[in-house]
Amino acid sequence: MPPVSVMxxxxxxxxxxxxxxxxxxxxxxxxxxxxxxxxxxxxxxxMLAPPDLLAxxxxxxxxxxxxxxxxxxxxxxxxxxxxxxxxxxxRGVHGGSTAEWVLTGLLAAIRELPRLTLAQQxxxxxxxxxxxxxxxxxxxxxxxxxGEQVARRLRAFDVDVAMVARTARHDAAGVADLxxxxxxxxxxxxxxxxxxxxxxxxxxxxxxxxxxxxxLVNGARGPVVVTDALVAELASKRITAxxxxxxxxxxxxxxxxxxxxxxxxxxHVAASVTGFPARAMRLVRRxxxxxxxxxxxxxxxxxxx
Numbered sequence: 001m002p003p004v005s006v007m008x009x010x011x012x013x014x015x016x017x018x019x020x021x022x023x024x025x026x027x028x029x030x031x032x033x034x035x036x037x038x039x040x041x042x043x044x045x046x047m048l049a050p051p052d053l054l055a056x057x058x059x060x061x062x063x064x065x066x067x068x069x070x071x072x073x074x075x076x077x078x079x080x081x082x083x084x085x086x087x088x089x090x091r092g093v094h095g096g097s098t099a100e101w102v103l104t105g106l107l108a109a110i111r112e113l114p115r116l117t118l119a120q121q122x123x124x125x126x127x128x129x130x131x132x133x134x135x136x137x138x139x140x141x142x143x144x145x146x147g148e149q150v151a152r153r154l155r156a157f158d159v160d161v162a163m164v165a166r167t168a169r170h171d172a173a174g175v176a177d178l179x180x181x182x183x184x185x186x187x188x189x190x191x192x193x194x195x196x197x198x199x200x201x202x203x204x205x206x207x208x209x210x211x212x213x214x215x216l217v218n219g220a221r222g223p224v225v226v227t228d229a230l231v232a233e234l235a236s237k238r239i240t241a242x243x244x245x246x247x248x249x250x251x252x253x254x255x256x257x258x259x260x261x262x263x264x265x266x267x268h269v270a271a272s273v274t275g276f277p278a279r280a281m282r283l284v285r286r287x288x289x290x291x292x293x294x295x296x297x298x299x300x301x302x303x304x305x
C-alpha cells in the first residue's frame with residue numbers, strides 16, 4: 001500500500017510525528033506547492049487563509065477526501081468543496097483564547113485602560129472612577145463552544161448572562177428573540193459563524209434596539225456587522241464597541257473606524273495565542289487517526305452553513 005498523503009500548514013508539527021502510513025506534506029498555498037500534492041487526501045489549511053485559497057488549491061488536489069480546519073469558522077469552505085469531500089471545523093481549539101479576548105476587551109473598555117495608558121505615556125496621574133463589569137447583563141449571541149466559554153467566564157465576574165442560539169432551545173433563546181432581548185442588555189457579544197443568515201445581522205435596526213450605554217463586542221467575523229451603521233452609532237456616542245474583526249479587513253488607514261469615539265479595536269488576534277498550534281495539531285492528529293482507522297470524525301460541517 002502506498003502511503004496516505006496528508007498536507008498541513010508549513011510551520012506546524014503533528015504531535016508524535018506522522019503515523020507510519022502517512023506521507024506528510026507542508027504548504028501554505030504560497031509559492032510552488034510541494035511535490036506529490038496531487039496525491040493529498042487529507043488537508044488541513046492554514047487558519048487565516050486568503051480569499052483565493054480554494055481557487056489556488058483545489059485544482060491541485062484531485063484525490064482530496066477530507067478538509068480538517070483549525071479555524072472555528074468554515075465560511076470560506078462550506079458549500080464550496082467538490083462532491084464527496086467532507087469538511088470538519090476546529091471546534092474546541094479557539095473557545096478559551098477567544099473568551100479570554102472578550103473578557104480582556106470588556107475589562108479594558110469598562111475600566112478605561114486605553115485612557116489610563118495614554119495618561120501614563122504623558123506622565124499624568126489621571127485619577128477618575130470607572131465602570132465595573134460585575135452586575136451587568138450580557139447577551140452572548142452564538143451558543144457553540146466559543147459562546148459557552150465566553151458565558152462561563154462572564155458568569156465568574158458576576159455578570160448575568162443569556163445565551164442566544166440560531167433557534168431557541170432549553171438553555172438559549174433564539175435569534176428571533178433578539179429584538180425583545182436587546183433593550184435590556186448592557187453587553188452584546190457576537191461569536192456566531194459567518195453564514196447567509198448572520199451576514200449583516202447587526203444592522204442599523206439591531207443597533208438602535210441596544211440600550212443607551214451598551215457595549216457591542218464582535219469576536220465573530222467583520223461582515224456580521226454593517227460597518228456604516230456601527231460607525232454612525234459610535235459617532236453618536238450612544239453605545240460603545242470592542243472589535244477584533246472588521247469589514248473590510250485589514251482596515252484601510254483612512255477608514256473612520258480608526259478614529260470614531262468609543263471603540264477599542266484589535267487586529268483579529270483573539271485566537272492568536274502561543275497555545276494555539278499545539279491545540280490545533282492535537283485536534284488534527286485525533287481526526288487523522290480516526291480517519292485512518294475508518295472511524296467517524298467529529299465536528300462535521302454539513303448542510304446550510
